[in-house]
Amino acid sequence: MRLRSLVHLASLNLRSDVRGTAVNTAAACVGAAALVFFVAFGMGVGQAARLLFPGDARLVEVVPGAVSLGAALGGGALDDAAVGRLRELPGVEGAWRRLSLRVPIAASRPPEGVRMNWPTGFTVQVPVVGVDAGLVASDLARGRKFEDPPAGDAIPVLASRRLLEVYNKTIAPAWNLRRLPAGLDLMGLQIPVQVGFSIIPQKTEDRVYDARLALAGLSDRVPLYSLAVPVETVRRLHAEYGKPDTGYSSVVLEVGRPDDVPDVAAAVRRMGFAVDEGERAMAERVGLAITVTAGALALLALLMTALAALAIAQSLSASVRGRTRDIAILQSLGATAGDVRALVLAEAGLVGLAGGVVGVGIAWLAARGVDAAALRLLPDFPFRPTTFFLFPAWIFFLGVGVSAAAALVGALAPAALAARIDPARSVS
Amino acid sequence: MISLRHIRKRFRDGEREVEVLRDLDLEVPRGGFTAVVGPSGSGKSTLLYVAGALDADFEGDAVVAGRDLKTLSARERAAFRNGSVGFVFQSFNLLPSLPAVENTMLPGLFVPRGSPAPSLGQLRDRALEALDRVGLADKAARLPGRLSGGERQRVAIARALLSRPAVLLADEPTGNLDAVSGEAVIQLFSGMVRDGVTVLVVTHEERVSAAATRVLHLEDGRLR
Numbered sequence: 001m002r003l004r005s006l007v008h009l010a011s012l013n014l015r016s017d018v019r020g021t022a023v024n025t026a027a028a029c030v031g032a033a034a035l036v037f038f039v040a041f042g043m044g045v046g047q048a049a050r051l052l053f054p055g056d057a058r059l060v061e062v063v064p065g066a067v068s069l070g071a072a073l074g075g076g077a078l079d080d081a082a083v084g085r086l087r088e089l090p091g092v093e094g095a096w097r098r099l100s101l102r103v104p105i106a107a108s109r110p111p112e113g114v115r116m117n118w119p120t121g122f123t124v125q126v127p128v129v130g131v132d133a134g135l136v137a138s139d140l141a142r143g144r145k146f147e148d149p150p151a152g153d154a155i156p157v158l159a160s161r162r163l164l165e166v167y168n169k170t171i172a173p174a175w176n177l178r179r180l181p182a183g184l185d186l187m188g189l190q191i192p193v194q195v196g197f198s199i200i201p202q203k204t205e206d207r208v209y210d211a212r213l214a215l216a217g218l219s220d221r222v223p224l225y226s227l228a229v230p231v232e233t234v235r236r237l238h239a240e241y242g243k244p245d246t247g248y249s250s251v252v253l254e255v256g257r258p259d260d261v262p263d264v265a266a267a268v269r270r271m272g273f274a275v276d277e278g279e280r281a282m283a284e285r286v287g288l289a290i291t292v293t294a295g296a297l298a299l300l301a302l303l304m305t306a307l308a309a310l311a312i313a314q315s316l317s318a319s320v321r322g323r324t325r326d327i328a329i330l331q332s333l334g335a336t337a338g339d340v341r342a343l344v345l346a347e348a349g350l351v352g353l354a355g356g357v358v359g360v361g362i363a364w365l366a367a368r369g370v371d372a373a374a375l376r377l378l379p380d381f382p383f384r385p386t387t388f389f390l391f392p393a394w395i396f397f398l399g400v401g402v403s404a405a406a407a408l409v410g411a412l413a414p415a416a417l418a419a420r421i422d423p424a425r426s427v428s
Numbered sequence: 429m430i431s432l433r434h435i436r437k438r439f440r441d442g443e444r445e446v447e448v449l450r451d452l453d454l455e456v457p458r459g460g461f462t463a464v465v466g467p468s469g470s471g472k473s474t475l476l477y478v479a480g481a482l483d484a485d486f487e488g489d490a491v492v493a494g495r496d497l498k499t500l501s502a503r504e505r506a507a508f509r510n511g512s513v514g515f516v517f518q519s520f521n522l523l524p525s526l527p528a529v530e531n532t533m534l535p536g537l538f539v540p541r542g543s544p545a546p547s548l549g550q551l552r553d554r555a556l557e558a559l560d561r562v563g564l565a566d567k568a569a570r571l572p573g574r575l576s577g578g579e580r581q582r583v584a585i586a587r588a589l590l591s592r593p594a595v596l597l598a599d600e601p602t603g604n605l606d607a608v609s610g611e612a613v614i615q616l617f618s619g620m621v622r623d624g625v626t627v628l629v630v631t632h633e634e635r636v637s638a639a640a641t642r643v644l645h646l647e648d649g650r651l652r
Contacts, residue, residue: 001537001538002537002539002545005536005537005539005545008537008548009534009537012525012526012530015525016523016525016526329521329522329523330534330538331482331506332515333534333535333538333587334506334507334510334511334535334540334591335538336502336503336506336538336540337502338503339506339538424482424483427477427482427517427521428473428517428518428519428599
């Protein structure tokens with residue numbers, strides 16, 4: 001039997017049993033809609049979570065050990081020698097230093113070139129951390145350098161990519177400051193600051209001078225509430241203000257493969273250092289929770305799809321039993337057992353395809369409804385997603401494909417039943 | 429055209445085995461109009477199903493339209509039913525959900541692989557032509573439920589003619605028809621015989637056997 005003949009006859013049969021077709025299509029539709037809805041939801045929430053917790057699974061943050069027996073026995077300060085040893089660990093592709101600035105820096109005036117209603121007398125203490133250029137090289141704006149500048153030049157800084165969102169959603173409303181428009185190009189923005197000044201009077205240094213910070217890029221590798229400057233700048237300022245060298249605050253190791261991270265972390269601990277699991281562990285925990293939840297929901301949806309297949313199987317079995325004579329008539333006209341089997345499968349396939357298409361549409365509409373409700377009901381918070389769903393093109397094929405496959409699986413037994421009909425016994 | 433020799437056919441009825449056809453012999457020449465008459469339960473339909481390759485579970489030799497039915501595989505039997513024979517049943521055996529034209533098109537949908545298959549458009553044209561031959565071109569779009577008994581049987585005949593078979597096998601074709609409709613069906617059969625089609629009818633109606641060129645009696649599983 002040719003495919004066009006098969007589809008033609010299957011369509012005619014489906015049209016002749018509108019109620020049965022509608023019930024089977026609805027069953028397939030529910031399975032597809034649930035599957036697409038939950039998978040899209042899992043991916044959408046996962047994407048939103050990655051914005052909130054942009055942890056990099058390949059990074060290991062090494063900090064000095066809580067208890068140190070001295071450099072001779074391992075551990076101790078994170079100095080250049082320790083950084084060299086860490087860099088040599090198997091699986092490590094890079095070791096980047098971080099050094100927290102112990103000289104206070106404060107901003108008492110708004111950034112230049114940005115319209116802000118900076119309150120009179122308002123001063124912001126700016127936490128600063130020095131980082132190696134290599135750690136943030138890929139996040140630098142085009143043409144920007146990240147190195148300690150000559151005296152009098154603006155110091156290049158990188159801010160957290162999340163800072164603008166946090167500022168708009170949290171800081172600006174709290175301090176009644178003007179929000180910054182989305183998509184604003186902040187590169188090159190200069191912030192006048194006072195080096196050595198602290199809002200806590202006792203911590204203000206004897207020498208305070210004016211300087212400027214110039215935004216050179218945005219990075220997920222910069223702590224949320226800090227600005228990153230070149231590590232050489234921090235060392236210079238420490239030298240200027242007579243701060244003793246106590247080693248680096250932390251060293252970020254970049255591991256070639258995420259699978260190697262546990263081995264590298266173990267090696268670091270054997271060296272007497274500690275691993276700051278904080279941000280990465282949080283990102284991993286959130287990721288795991290989302291994966292497990294989305295997986296459970298997808299499993300539930302697959303269960304619904306399996307139930308749909310079962311419903312289709314029952315319905316088609318009843319339909320085949322009711323059409324025994326019709327099938328025998330087709331056999332008397334030249335239909336082979338294979339033709340009969342293919343016909344039942346084609347009917348199921350068409351039902352599955354139709355149910356899948358409708359189900360995917362329903363899932364998409366339901367997702368839009370949930371998004372609209374969330375937008376109306378949820379308070380505005382940093383990184384509040386505009387959608388909790390992600391609909392890549394493949395998800396439509398997944399919905400339709402799984403629905404059709406479930407219908408076909410459900411039709412296997414009825415198709416076999418139909419193919420076993422003996423025309424000589426059933427035709428008259 | 430139809431050669432059945434030493435045909436035996438048994439059915440199991442609970443514990444009992446019933447022999448319906450007993451060493452039956454039948455020869456029908458090409459273009460003949462043969463009627464097999466006999467009482468109900470005498471095995472007339474079984475004889476037809478054997479000759480039409482609907483029933484392959486029999487003993488003896490059956491050669492129809494040049495094909496030895498015992499040697500055919502299930503697929504080949506289906507192809508034989510599709511291209512070499514046409515069936516007409518007492519209860520019409522139309523699919524109730526399909527319009528007359530779609531019912532008539534059905535054999536064309538099962539053309540076996542390797543044979544030239546017409547497009548759906550060509551098939552529809554052929555079905556309309558066949559319906560025209562039986563005088564039902566104007567009722568092609570009607571569902572069987574909206575046709576009279578005689579019209580339904582004419583649709584069944586049109587369907588049987590679609591593949592231009594060499595042999596037409598009819599099982600009590602006028603059993604459910606009034607006199608006028610029955611006469612129209614008999615006239616159609618006579619016309620087909622004139623066109624070279626071999627017609628084998630099983631019936632218990634005298635008006636059919638009267639139109640046949642040869643009448644055989646089936647009793648106790650044998651033809652007399």
